Amino acid sequence: MSLVMRCRFVREAFSIDVDLSVASGRVLGITGENGSGKTTTLDMIAGLLPCTSGSIRIDNVIVDDEPTGQFVQAEHRGVATVFQGGGLLPHLSIDRNLVFGRGRTLRASTRFDDVVEAFDLRTLLARKPHELSGGQRQRASLARAFLSPSRILLLDEPTTFLDVASRGVVRRLMKQWFAIYEGTVVLVSHDPDEIDDVADGSARVRVSRGAMTEAVLSVA
Amino acid sequence: MSLVMRCRFVREAFSIDVDLSVASGRVLGITGENGSGKTTTLDMIAGLLPCTSGSIRIDNVIVDDEPTGQFVQAEHRGVATVFQGGGLLPHLSIDRNLVFGRGRTLRASTRFDDVVEAFDLRTLLARKPHELSGGQRQRASLARAFLSPSRILLLDEPTTFLDVASRGVVRRLMKQWFAIYEGTVVLVSHDPDEIDDVADGSARVRVSRGAMTEAVLSVA
Amino acid sequence: VAASCSSAPSGPTSGAGESELNVHVAASLSAVFEKLGDEFASQFPDVTIRFNFAGSSTLVTQIREGAPADVVVMADSANMDKLVSNGDVNAGDVDELARNELAILVEKGNPSAITSLDDLTRPDVRVVLCDEAQPCGRYASQMLEAERIDLTPASRELSAAAVLSRVANGEADAGIAYVTDGMLPNDNVEAVRIPSQVNVTTNYPIAKMAKPNSGDANAVEAFIALVRGPSGDEALTNAGFTLP
Amino acid sequence: MTRRLSHPRGLALIGLPAAALVILPIAAVVWRTPWSNFWSAISNETARNALTLSLRTSVIATLLALIFGTPLAWFLANSNLRGRSIVRSLVVLPMVLPPVVGGVALLFAFGRRGLVGGLLDDWFGIRLAFTETATVMAEFFVAAPFFIVVMEAAFEQVDRRVMGAARAFGAGPWRTFLTVTIPLVRPSLIAATVLTWARALGEFGATIAFAGNTPGRTQTVPLAVYSELESGNDSALALSMLMVVISVVVLVALRSRWFGALRRGGE
Amino acid sequence: MTRRLSHPRGLALIGLPAAALVILPIAAVVWRTPWSNFWSAISNETARNALTLSLRTSVIATLLALIFGTPLAWFLANSNLRGRSIVRSLVVLPMVLPPVVGGVALLFAFGRRGLVGGLLDDWFGIRLAFTETATVMAEFFVAAPFFIVVMEAAFEQVDRRVMGAARAFGAGPWRTFLTVTIPLVRPSLIAATVLTWARALGEFGATIAFAGNTPGRTQTVPLAVYSELESGNDSALALSMLMVVISVVVLVALRSRWFGALRRGGE
């Protein structure tokens, strides 16, 4: 099993209990009310927030464990993320954003060209993020995650800002990719259609709102 | 007629021709590809960007006219905007964001309470924007526009980040409000459903991609 | 750099190898000593002479804190006395190098018609003095007190040169500084002599250090000899100093 | 191993030499200060006069820098007038001028024989030298460029879209400037203010050359300290220490109030 | 009426007095400088030595502030250790200490009879005072706090989520610091560097007290200017003007390269 998470997060009045396990190669779809803790959950998996208690395991390696104090830093977790609303680095051009943290060789690879083509970014490569439209930024953010070698892929509302056609294209790309992706995917979306279409059947979760939410699920 | 815009905008390789006129009380729905110039068009109406050539009239008053050099500043145009992705002021708490530019009395009004209730912001009023979830921020941005006295209302993908339930609530609120709103509404959305439901029947536009796009329409 | 200032034990011969000489000089004598330094350098090319020009009191602090020193020249005996009482200088090594006198500095042409110390008390005359902490300030106060002249200076400048500059720039109508200041290259200022029965004679003591930093005792003696010899006398008198 | 996003390991350690080089001399001066006669050194009238004068003039100079420097910095960051880069270079010059020369420059401009000082004297009978005004001017001349340079950089970093959003919601340019731009640059504004005040408080060269050294009128603490040092007086150290203590108290008070508010404010 | 989002009307005008107060004296000193003997004043050996020494030491002091001050500023902005606020106050102190006292403090610490200077001498035979190293130390002591204060404010304003995103995409803390944090604070970094360099270049009090005023070895331009002024010599102005010209050239060169790159960079 590839992602096992059993932990609680508390921040001021807000708290969430997460209990999930997803096998490699499977796609977990999460949907839930605004403010229920979806982004927070992804941040814990990515290593941007520590669990308040409990632990997270990736490929059977403990990456966060409150009792023993173990904590694997974000850059060593092998997690790629499409952040909610983008999360591009504002001071770098799009092409440097796409290869950020990966080294020079990637930019010259055919994989790079393929992804740039697939997300229609060719003409935008030299621009800074603030010189793009909302949808263009979102496409760049998706491309960055697709280009990143990873064991876990987190997508936080990946089709926001996309036009109808791009949404279709991206959904198709996701499905194609997830079919051959060997790691674990967690997809957050408010679009039930998208979850139905992309996530594995058994893997839809609804996170409910309130002081404490429980998300027990396992996708084998 | 309340909003008449006939202008061209050029920025580097990108250019768009806009030709539209919308009567008071009507709702214009705009949909179109990413990067086709929807946000740019709204920015010109709001006074954040000047037309490269042509002119814009609000309630028969020229607010931007390239030939004569007339230009009414953004704060005098009476335009309220739900910016793409939010656009809250990052240093102010939500309640101060909601009444920004409006003065103290608003915060004590029943209208304020009603809107805060409708958008379920009561418990979030004291927080800063970065302490909110994506959907919560979007709700605050909507509430700010609803609270703003305006002649023109611009909504740039107003239901992004919203969960399914909130999306329904917001759509209902928009319809209720637009029914009694005396000004002109321009709604940008990638959701054909939303446009169908909220915008006036005859008022859907598709902006097409390319070096030059033409959007000729009139909603009487 | 660090090695060059640590006291490497070198032979006390001025002929053999490099040696250096650290000379601390009151800032008001910097022009005179730079000239003498050049002359010394041409006579003793293998001795590197290093001057340190600062206010006498700063020099005392620096020497007390261990600044490498061979020869000191002060603008007054009070500061030299501090070095003596601290054991840095032997009382027997102190010699009087030059003398100076106070003068009233006024603008060229003396527009305020100042001819005596009494004129300085006129209400229309703005006077600047040196600060009490400076030798020229102490001497001026001493003189004014002796003459029972009570005057409120517009400012207590931190050096005689500053008094000169005040007068030159027209900010002050008169100032009390040294006779030598009146001889500095300045087109806007002239000196009004103060009668010698009223005037205070100041002196500039010179001494070698009790424990010179330089291993080269000959160089120390040679430098002092040069300064106190004809070359030194000429440079000092040219600058307006009198010799003891 | 701490359970949170880590910091660059060892980065803080690199800072240690800097901290040491700055802190050791402070420790040394504390060690050497004759604390037994601390009270007598600071309680005499000269010291008290110097202290109040220093505080008063440095605060005024800082306020002037705030009031006049902020607009100038904003202009430099935002205008695209031709003259901008010239103004910028000129404004920065006092920073590299040796302060004494700065004082001399002020004399050449505002002294009795100066560029405009002569006119001031002839027409209005105003003579600036040897006045408290001159002290403030000298401190401003030397310190304000620091303020302007920091604030220009800060204004350049403000997100224009946020300012646009404020305008779109009815705030005029002035209101946007005061309620949006300024709060967004607040940490830099505080840093610039602290910097400017400190520079003004420690100013020596320009003050002595332009304003002179009149006890009770233009003798600020640095001048008094210099004078004491020159008399070989230990009370110089006592006076400096007092100034240091006062500055620390002021800075800590400011920080806990302003920076505290800021931290709550977040990004 | 310009057709774009307007600026606060008159704001720039408020900046005029500041600009005037700063620019007038500069103009006056240019006017009074004896240009006829400019060349002879700056071409003698003492002047040339002072100039190269000043440039060399101020650049080294600035580089040291960059290398050691950046980590320290980052620590102050990010750590939540207890000692942080104490370190912060101490580091800022040299800004308010009159520079001469700063020099005396350095003597007390690193002089031959000083706190650690004695040990350095006894153990390693290293004597710092009255050397070029001392000049660099004095300039660093006085100027580095300016750097640290500006950079601390800059680091506090960096958006942590951007740094988080960089980490999530595989950049370690060091790499994130160097390729994300530093570029994001670049305008402030440049401002802080300019500031620090200027402060170091104009340093007088601490230098004369700690490094001495030895022509050819520790006599920087401000000290040479002081000596010239003490001898009632006009060449003081010529020398200052030369320094000013050099600074302007350097600043303009830096600006067109760095700031140009920045402006293209955008927010």
Ligand SMILES: Nc1ncnc2c1ncn2[C@@H]1O[C@H](COP(=O)(O)OP(=O)(O)OP(=O)(O)O)[C@@H](O)[C@H]1O
């Ligand atoms: N910095 C913060 N400080 C305090 N509370 C926060 C902070 N960030 C988020 N929250 C709160 O934590 C809760 C979870 O937020 P999170 O962003 O995980 O929600 P979400 O499920 O992703 O919502 P959305 O669908 O709107 O994106 C929300 O109630 C939010 O208000």
Ligand SMILES: Nc1ncnc2c1ncn2[C@@H]1O[C@H](COP(=O)(O)OP(=O)(O)OP(=O)(O)O)[C@@H](O)[C@H]1O
């Ligand atoms: N600052 C800028 N500099 C240069 N080009 C820009 C800048 N901002 C936007 N653009 C370009 O202008 C075009 C129009 O952008 P705009 O944001 O109006 O698109 P949009 O229709 O709102 O797209 P979306 O549906 O993705 O929000 C895009 O092609 C974009 O790349």
Ligand SMILES: [Mg+2]
């Ligand atoms: Mg979220």
Ligand SMILES: [Mg+2]
């Ligand atoms: Mg858009």
